[in-house]
Amino acid sequence: MSHPVARNLLRDSVLLVLLILTGFVMSRLSPDFLTSANLLETTRHFVEVGLISLAMTFIILSAGIDLSVGSNVALCAVMLGQACAFWRWNVWGAAALALGIGTCAGAFNGVLIAKLRLPPLVVTFITWQTFRGIAEGVSKGNAVSSFPASFAVLGQHSVGGVPTQFLIFIVACVVSYIALSRTQWGRFVYAIGNNEAAARLSGVPVDRVKILLYALSGFMSACAAVILVSRVSTARSDMGDGYELDAITAVVLGGTNIAGGEGGIIGTILGLLIVSAVRNGLSLANTQTGNYPNELQAVIIGVLLIAAVWLGRRVQK
Amino acid sequence: MSLTGRWWTLASVLLLCGVSGAGSPVPQNSGKRIRVAMIPKLKGISYFNACERGAREAAEELGNVQLIYDGPLKGRVDDQIRIIDNWITQKVDVIAFAANDPDAIAPTLKKARQKGIHVIGYDADANPKSSGREFFVNQATFQAIGYELVDEMARQVGPRASVALISSDLNAPNQKEWTKWMKKRMKEKYPQMKLVAEKYPGEDRQRAMRMTQEVLNAFPDVKGVWGISSVAFPGAADAVKQMGLKGKVAVVGLSTPKDMRPFVKDGVVKTVILWNPVDLGYLTIYAARAVYDGTLKRGMKSFKAGRLGTVKVDGDQILLGPPMKFDRSNIDKFDF
Structure with missing residues (x-):
């Protein structure tokens, strides 16, 4: 089991079995779990974190980290609300502005990391605070809720019974998968994560790839923000709190090595689905018996994470 | 039983149902779980x-x-x-x-x-x-809370005292509403009560305390202070306590009993107003x-x-x- 592709395949198979097992247990705990209505509705709750986890997979593969994503969501959401409510912009124009701002905020992280050679943990920890600070300052803590009804199409409507945002997520998954496994750019990401110095020597444009990675992460945060605002018809500066940890959870549970170089998109998607199934299933079971409160869900996800990291280590040997 | 008899039974049963349905509300334990x-x-x-x-x-x-x-x-x-x-x-x-x-x-x-x-x-x-x-x-309606704050103050310091108000932010919605009703109550029921100062320390207990001290220094005749947020109330009480004015200046306000327990035990605050x-x-x-x-x-x-x-x-x-x-x-x- 030395070849990375074979290791990925093994890891993803284990995760798939784990997901099926989780689904089985949850359907035992609550008869409402394994219904198409519930499963489709549940997708609405993980798409925002899901989009961010896709970008986070790239970044962790390159041996980086982006802690600022949740705050970036707040920043983009607040700017969207400001433009729409106070500058009287068309809501789609405001959404485009939010995407632009999110991407720039991400690129800003990238420039500091690539050009100034600052550690990603430090840079994004600082912007984690700064972005939210700006969001709070701009909104002055006030929520904006005056969005036109047509804006709900992204977060509250369905296309052929499937939530709109889930379709967007599927497209994002396919694009991410292809970009990572079928393009030169994807190979660059792995190369940087495995050995940055060696990658640099063999001609990989390390700085450019890194800036692009963090800009992409910012773009995904902005997409998440637009969908989230559409879903709850509200823009607030406390949105996206903790998303960075939810995204990292999905990536690590998905078997991507936190030190970079190994893992992939499919693992992240499976990780995301497992976390979501546990949360949704236990929540439903809790309604029936009262035995599975929120607190327990956090513990079970923690146990799953430890198991995933331990298993990942085993597979690598 | 004759046919008419049966009809009568049916009619009386219907009547009984109708009467019990209209006269008393559905008994609480009868409905489905x-x-x-x-x-x-x-x-x-x-x-x-x-x-x-x-x-x-x-x-x-x-x-x-x-x-x-x-x-x-x-x-x-x-x-x-x-x-x-x-x-x-x-x-x-x-x-x-x-x-x-x-x-x-x-x-x-x-x-x-x-x-x-x-x-x-x-x-x-x-x-x-x-x-x-x-x-x-x-x-609790804004009116009920506003009125009670004023009535309680009047009970403690009399209807003719000089009083001060320590609030929250200038725009805090709850405080704004309470203050509106407080002023209405004062105008209608205690026209001689004099509100000499209104301060807005925000949600900051230290500032609430400092502002209360400033007010008490500037207006020595103030006999009562309202603290109408969960930080303004303990802040104002702290100020009164530290200036040694316990028993001379009443502090009335709105907060949780847990936050105010030490002041109530101490005697600086007589009553805390809230709901249960x-x-x-x-x-x-x-x-x-x-x-x-x-x-x-x-x-x-x-x-x-x-x-x-x-x-x-x-x-x-x-x-x-x-x-x-x-x-x-x-x-x-x-x-x-």
Whole structure:
């Protein structure tokens, strides 16, 4: 089991079995779990974190980290609300502005990391605070809720019974998968994560790839923000709190090595689905018996994470 | 039995049903067992724990209500929405919410209404229009709190004293409303009471204390200070205590008994005004049952809620009643 592709395949198979097992247990705990209505509705709750986890997979593969994503969501959401409510912009124009701002905020992280050679943990920890600070300052803590009804199409409507945002997520998954496994750019990401110095020597444009990675992460945060605002018809500066940890959870549970170089998109998607199934299933079971409160869900996800990291280590040997 | 006899029996049975149906409300334990799902703004804080305790008491008393209680561990709006969505999937019978954001929660509540689930609010309302919620259990009207603050001050310092007000931010919605009613009460009932200073320290206890000290230095004739937020009240009490004015300057205000207990024990503060969150939770469950049974509908002026007796209803507002006062005699019984 030395070849990375074979290791990925093994890891993803284990995760798939784990997901099926989780689904089985949850359907035992609550008869409402394994219904198409519930499963489709549940997708609405993980798409925002899901989009961010896709970008986070790239970044962790390159041996980086982006802690600022949740705050970036707040920043983009607040700017969207400001433009729409106070500058009287068309809501789609405001959404485009939010995407632009999110991407720039991400690129800003990238420039500091690539050009100034600052550690990603430090840079994004600082912007984690700064972005939210700006969001709070701009909104002055006030929520904006005056969005036109047509804006709900992204977060509250369905296309052929499937939530709109889930379709967007599927497209994002396919694009991410292809970009990572079928393009030169994807190979660059792995190369940087495995050995940055060696990658640099063999001609990989390390700085450019890194800036692009963090800009992409910012773009995904902005997409998440637009969908989230559409879903709850509200823009607030406390949105996206903790998303960075939810995204990292999905990536690590998905078997991507936190030190970079190994893992992939499919693992992240499976990780995301497992976390979501546990949360949704236990929540439903809790309604029936009262035995599975929120607190327990956090513990079970923690146990799953430890198991995933331990298993990942085993597979690598 | 002749045919006419049978008709008579049938008619009298119908009549009896009609009479019992119209004369007395449906007996509380007769309805089918229902599931009421209750969500606080935040789980695990003493205020909402007290609400939950009251709710459990009511559910047990009614005997035909299964209470489901869950909420976000942090104040995240999307967590609240996720939990409510799951309840909609499970088709609970009634959802009782305390909104973290009045607008963000609205589309989800609307969805619940469309699926035929009854929805009522308590403690923190949602946008009544966009959420379509049926009732809001109001813990205390702004008017009742405002009036009680002024009446209590008059009781402690007399109707002709000079007083000062320590508030929150200039734009804080609750404080703004309370102050409006306080001023109305003063004008109408205590025209000689003189409000010499109004200060806005924001949600900052240290600033509240400093501003109170400034006011007391600048106006030595001030006999009473209102602190009308959960930080302004202890801040003002601190100032009075440190300046050695205990017993000379009264401090009246609005906060939780837990925060104010040391000052009440100390004698700096005589009474704390608030409502009883245990009763709030209790009333919410009775309201949920009554809304489900149809014994509480829009346009009604009151309904019966267990040990709280007849509770007033005003439009879509269910009123918990007059504010509650906590003093040395009862403050130890409340842990929120």
